Amino acid sequence: MKKKRRFALYGKHGMLLIFSVVILLPLVYTVCNSFMATSEINHYYAGINAQGGTTAFHLIPDQFSLDSYYQVFISRPDYLMKFWVSLFLTSAIVVGQLVISVLAGYALAKFAIPFRNFFMFAIIALMMMPYQVTLVSNYIVLEKIGLLNTYWALVLPGIFSPFGVFLMRQILSTMPDSILEAAKLDGANQIQLILKIVVPSCKSGIVSLVILSFVDYWNMVEQPLIYLDDPSSYPLSVFLAHFNSSNLGLSFTCGVLAMIPVLLLFWLFENDLTKGIAFSSLK
Amino acid sequence: MRTGIKHRGLTMAKRNKLIGIALFSPFLIGFMVFYVAPFLLSVVYSFTKGVVEFTFVGFDNYIEVFESPAFQIAATNTFKFLLIGVPLIMVLSILLSLVLHRAFRGVSWYRSIFLLPLVIPVASAVMAFQVFFAYSGVVNTWFQQIGLVPVNWLDSDMAFSLLIGLYIWKNVGYNIILLLAGLNCIPDELYEVSRLEGATRFQTLRYVTLPLLMPTMFFVVIISIINSFKSFREAFLLSGTLPHTSIYLLQHFMNNNFENLNYQRLSVAAFLTFLVIIFLVCLYFFARKKFFEYEM
Numbered sequence: 001m002k003k004k005r006r007f008a009l010y011g012k013h014g015m016l017l018i019f020s021v022v023i024l025l026p027l028v029y030t031v032c033n034s035f036m037a038t039s040e041i042n043h044y045y046a047g048i049n050a051q052g053g054t055t056a057f058h059l060i061p062d063q064f065s066l067d068s069y070y071q072v073f074i075s076r077p078d079y080l081m082k083f084w085v086s087l088f089l090t091s092a093i094v095v096g097q098l099v100i101s102v103l104a105g106y107a108l109a110k111f112a113i114p115f116r117n118f119f120m121f122a123i124i125a126l127m128m129m130p131y132q133v134t135l136v137s138n139y140i141v142l143e144k145i146g147l148l149n150t151y152w153a154l155v156l157p158g159i160f161s162p163f164g165v166f167l168m169r170q171i172l173s174t175m176p177d178s179i180l181e182a183a184k185l186d187g188a189n190q191i192q193l194i195l196k197i198v199v200p201s202c203k204s205g206i207v208s209l210v211i212l213s214f215v216d217y218w219n220m221v222e223q224p225l226i227y228l229d230d231p232s233s234y235p236l237s238v239f240l241a242h243f244n245s246s247n248l249g250l251s252f253t254c255g256v257l258a259m260i261p262v263l264l265l266f267w268l269f270e271n272d273l274t275k276g277i278a279f280s281s282l283k
Numbered sequence: 284m285r286t287g288i289k290h291r292g293l294t295m296a297k298r299n300k301l302i303g304i305a306l307f308s309p310f311l312i313g314f315m316v317f318y319v320a321p322f323l324l325s326v327v328y329s330f331t332k333g334v335v336e337f338t339f340v341g342f343d344n345y346i347e348v349f350e351s352p353a354f355q356i357a358a359t360n361t362f363k364f365l366l367i368g369v370p371l372i373m374v375l376s377i378l379l380s381l382v383l384h385r386a387f388r389g390v391s392w393y394r395s396i397f398l399l400p401l402v403i404p405v406a407s408a409v410m411a412f413q414v415f416f417a418y419s420g421v422v423n424t425w426f427q428q429i430g431l432v433p434v435n436w437l438d439s440d441m442a443f444s445l446l447i448g449l450y451i452w453k454n455v456g457y458n459i460i461l462l463l464a465g466l467n468c469i470p471d472e473l474y475e476v477s478r479l480e481g482a483t484r485f486q487t488l489r490y491v492t493l494p495l496l497m498p499t500m501f502f503v504v505i506i507s508i509i510n511s512f513k514s515f516r517e518a519f520l521l522s523g524t525l526p527h528t529s530i531y532l533l534q535h536f537m538n539n540n541f542e543n544l545n546y547q548r549l550s551v552a553a554f555l556t557f558l559v560i561i562f563l564v565c566l567y568f569f570a571r572k573k574f575f576e577y578e579m
Binding site: 012015016019020022026029030045047051053054055057103106107108111112114119121122124125126128129130131132133134135136137139140141145156157159160162165190219221226241248251252255258259262263265270273274277278280281 | 296299300302303304306307309310311313314316317318319320321322323324325328379382393394395396397398399400401402403404405406407408409410411412414415417418419420421423424425427452457460461463464465499502509512513515516519520533534537538541546549550553554556557560561564
């Protein structure tokens with residue numbers, strides 16, 4: 001009995017370890033390769049595009065080098081610029097979405113607004129659509145209001161994305177009405193209610209909305225390709241998507257650059273993220 | 284008791300309603316302009332022809348799209364992806380969440396690791412992926428070393444398996460979190476009772492855990508289906524707008540028709556996708572009402 005249990009324990013840890021390695025490998029590989037000198041990268045990946053060439057598994061740098069980091073941060077500042085463009089766009093979307101979502105989610109959860117159930121259904125339905133479904137008509141609408149080829153074309157649709165409203169509604173509908181009633185009897189007005197009661201009580205939702213939508217828009221690829229004409233205005237995500245094997249070292253380093261903000265958010269707020277995701281369950 | 288009191292000429296209830304509308308309207312306006320109106324517009328497009336002048340053509344576009352081989356391939360692949368990817372990710376995530384539900388040393392580490400791909404930009408990982416699976420890449424080099432024939436991973440039917448792999452890699456953590464939350468809602472007393480009744484671990488799983496986890500599992504299936512529609516991004520990162528036939532998805536079809544300015548064909552595909560998703564959502568609500576009414 002004891003032997004069997006120990007065997008099961010090893011089996012469990014073995015399985016979890018294998019999965020963890022598979023999950024982490026692409027990330028670790030990217031990070032490790034970013035610390036190789038250009039010459040080392042060129043040497044090891046010489047065969048990758050050649051017919052009949054070979055590529056060895058090469059994880060640990062022969063010689064630790066900040067070569068590609070020097071290139072990305074100092075000698076080719078256009079990549080760093082893309083990073084800031086990405087950060088600026090994504091932050092604008094996240095902040096805007098947060099304000100809109102808290103207000104609308106609060107309204108849906110706690111006020112008897114007309115067509116409430118219909119709105120909820122429309123929000124869920126459109127939240128689930130792949131991006132391509134509204135591609136053309138969104139393009140036409142953006143053209144009509146003259147936002148095409150400006151960053152507004154990326155920011156505005158992002159701000160009004162239905163997911164945030166959905167998440168906030170889910171969380172706020174679990175908040176007891178009595179708290180609000182009590183504050184009202186104490187003479188609080190709506191603005192005070194929102195700032196002092198609604199916002200604090202959906203903190204985990206706010207944090208996970210920030211992370212999830214930050215990640216989503218940080219990775220955006222389709223929207224800039226379609227709504228922006230000028231490739232030089234593309235954010236970092238699109239540059240990464242057009243990865244070129246001619247400069248692998250740089251690509252790896254930009255990959256690391258793209259991971260930094262999201263990893264930081266994840267590291268700081270993992271618990272709230274988990275709570276928020278659990279709330280996104282339809283109940 | 285306060286609802287009857289007049290406040291600046293309005294009843295409390297009416298006033299509340301107005302505040303609600305005021306709070307909701309910023310979102311409503313944006314939602315209408317950037318989501319609802321474009322969607323309705325594209326439904327209208329799907330029934331018209333012409334670029335500058337639109338004429339109503341009924342279901343002509345639908346017939347044309349249904350008959351086009353590109354659409355047939357795209358639709359088949361998208362459904363094949365659903366039918367293979369969703370069961371796989373479900374089994375895996377249920378298994379892992381059952382393991383991770385119990386407290387043991389290192390459990391929080393594993394939970395973090397599984398959640399990590401959700402936040403990591405796919406593009407950062409795709410690079411390593413390409414290094415591994417390029418024709419002259421790492422995996423084929425290993426294959427040659429042990430005497431196997433190299434596989435054309437990205438340009439054969441294997442691309443489909445790779446995409447399934449990426450989909451699971453990306454989404455399994457989200458599913459695990461949802462399932463763990465579901466597992467946490469099962470009251471400890473039930474486990475206690477089943478232990479006192481002398482149930483084996485398997486019986487407990489079969490008659491307590493899984494039935495009570497049903498509603499959550501059902502929701503996770505829906506989420507997994509939706510996430511499978513989002514796999515286009517990974518497919519696109521892996522091999523651009525014209526990938527191997529095995530991973531040519533509905534979204535490729537829509538994207539390419541956009542680039543060829545064939546808005547009508549795109550709108551048809553978009554509306555059909557919408558119908559499928561709506562059907563799934565309605566199915567979810569219906570099944571919930573019917574089977575899980577007792578829950579919460």
